[in-house]
Amino acid sequence: MEKIMSDATSAVNVGSESVKTQNQIAMSLKDVAVSFNGKVAVRDATFDVTKNKVTSLIGPSGSGKTTLLRGLNRLHDLTPGAKVTGQILLEGTDIYRGDITVTELRTRVGMVFQRPNPFPTMSIYDNVVSGLRFNGIKKKSILDEVAEKSLRDAALWESVESRLKVSAGNLSGGEQQRLCIARALALDPEVLLMDEPTSALDPIATLRIEELMVTLKERVTIIIVTHNMQQAARISDDCAFLLMGEDRAGELIEFDATEKIFNNPKDSRTLDYTLGRFG
């Protein structure tokens, strides 16, 4: 047991805490690279995502943050010609080669997208429970219970309680995004991927989503892609900095506790970026 643990920690970069047991790691990436039709888009991603923390991926556009994130719930399976190499472990299971099916993986690793994308033909209630229904859960009591809990967790319950049957298209942008978060939470995932979740929202809605993320990490591990450095500094515990290499492929430059990345990075390029000298 001792040996396995040390293997798991020695092989990877060290995150917010210098010593971690495997139990505290939600996802572990090792030499992960994504390529499209042989052309590498991002590579060299090696880091551990700690449970119940917010890990942010930052870097200028073209550095492959979103591409990397979409590899974590196998969304690249939908793109012909896309290939993910390296190892991505979810609770110790390789998500590409382990005995985990892609539909199961996606119930355990949820995703929130850049633009709010509720299902336009469904009501608020149907949107929240859609993941459960996809997965064969039909019992009304469970659906009702989970719908309320997820909407509460997404801080949306008070404002929609009386209009659950209304079409989701009637909500404001910020409410729609919180609905999408509730929809992802309904399946009670272990990890929640968020791809620039506030980039399409106004500052007040953004603030509310950020507050939400801080409370949510009690319940779910969050990995967030953001181009907003203040946001990364405010809400994330660990931070991965990616940059586009000379061959126009993104690569991981540095992974560390957020505080270190912003105040005392190892790589000078990280400092330049966080100070706003480029990007």
Add this chain to the structure above:
Amino acid sequence: MPTSTSEIASQREELAEKSASSSRGWYQWLLIGVSVLFAVVSISFVGSIIIYSIPAWAHPGTLLTGKGWQSPTGPFGGFAMIIGTFETSLIALVVAGIVGLGTSLSIVFLVPGKFRNIIATLVELLAAIPSIVYGLWGFLVLAPWMLKTFDPFVNKFPFASTIFGSPGQQFGPSLMLASIVLSVMILPTFVAISREVISAVPSEIIEASYSLGATRWQVIKDVVLPTAKIGLFGATFLALARATGETVAVALVAGGVANAQFHLLYPGTSIAAWIATQFGEAQGTEVSALMALGVLLMLINFSLSLISRSLVNRQRKVLARV
């Protein structure tokens, strides 16, 4: 240089006013004149057919429900043609709708990206093939095959005589053949439109449903089809409009007999096909009777395209909300 949006807006208004004030120039008059000419042509299109059909409306009952067509004196009953039109188009629509929807779904969700555009282009080219070519194929290839293989085959089934007519009847050109040719003919049209409607469903909500653990079929059934539903109905009505108005293909393969019956392997005809086949020899009141059939066809077609257009517009609004 305008510096604020309000300045730009006011400048826009000025420019609009400017164009309005000089709208009485020769160019505007030319545009209006030509457009009015277009309106006159369209109105006389509808009007002339109606005017020439008036004598036949002396017996509206015969025209709509009469079962015989006695050239050249009358009575002229349109029941067989009306029934034939709906029989053939509806069968064609059901076949083409089901097969076509599956085809569009597999083009969007199964065919790899590289081939998708090639297939889409091919489908659109096939939709451009003149209908006479589909009719020709049905008449010279399918009809003999129906005579030799299909008819003896289906007549082995016990229920065959109710649907296909009594056994041993050797018919090639028939309502059945017309339905088959029509379905093959409207398939490319239906696939071209429905594929477009389906690929217009935003990829964001497709990815969202995959991210919730949905299988590919669940994504299609629970998200794509409900979102595209109205547009798909629009495509269906458009295909139906095309099938009901098809003339020469049906004239070649339906058999051209004015018999109102439901046995699909017997010859029949449709409104459009009957006009085309009878027009050459028609005289006097028979011409007006054929014109009256044309008015019927116009009513059917215009209402179908009205429905289809309003559905397509509603689909646009649904997608605009996403």
Add this chain to the structure above:
Amino acid sequence: MTMIDELVPQPENASTRDAIRRTAHAHRARRVAISRVMMILCGIALVLTSIPLVLLLIQLIVRGSSQLNATFFTKLPQSPSLVDPNAIGGVLNSIIGTLALTIYASIMAIPVGVLTGVYLAESRSKLAATLRVIAQTMAGAPSILMGLFGFTLIVKYLQIGFTAIAGSFALAVLMLPVIAISTEISVRNVPDTLREAGLALGAKPHKVSLKVVIPSALSGIVTGCLLAVARAIGETAPVLLTIGGGYLNEWRPLNPVSALPLSIYMNAKSEWPSQRAQVWGIALVLVAFVFVLSLTARIWASRKQKRNS
């Protein structure tokens, strides 16, 4: 609450989560299997669609190409007889007739259609709104009705008789709404900034329209016209009721002419096997015309799109 519960953060709905996970797991294999089956059915639909269409194309090419020779393109048709059942001649009259019909129809339809389309795009009047509905309805009208119109107006009312002009008028009525609609779309797609730039420079509105807007929309307009011609060239029903037909080498507007789709329709029902075989050649030539026109239109449109992006 025990001490351990407070120390180890545990979701309060752990039991619900377990129930969800268990149900989801129990259904997973079945869901995946259903999805497979349905996707296979969709694939079968694709094959079912392809079979008749591919068969049709192959038979058209194989049977059609064997008919194409010098006689086919350069001689007039003959009536076969028992003495010489293969004396069918060529289809020169139909080729010439189709070209003449198409040219006359284009001369009538393109100017009116394009200008109507420009008006629809640039005017916000009630007349324009009404015209748009009329154009959209006309664009889907069955072609046999255009034939009836050509017959009533030109053949009967104006007493001109079965002539090329009657047929091309019917085809022009068919092309008009198609051209008007596609022109309207292309003109609307011209960015407002371009229009405003012209007006801001002090140009008169009609100059802006003629020198800026229409030239930028030109390739879209041409594409629409080509597609309209491609549709008109293959229509049988309108010409069936209007052009009269015949075996003569005729193109003049006021005389009866023949056309490719008309001779397909007539000869397909011929009792002579030689004439029925020749029909495949005519159909191949007709489809070739249509494909060349549609492909040109498509390439034109995509090149324009590339240049814009």
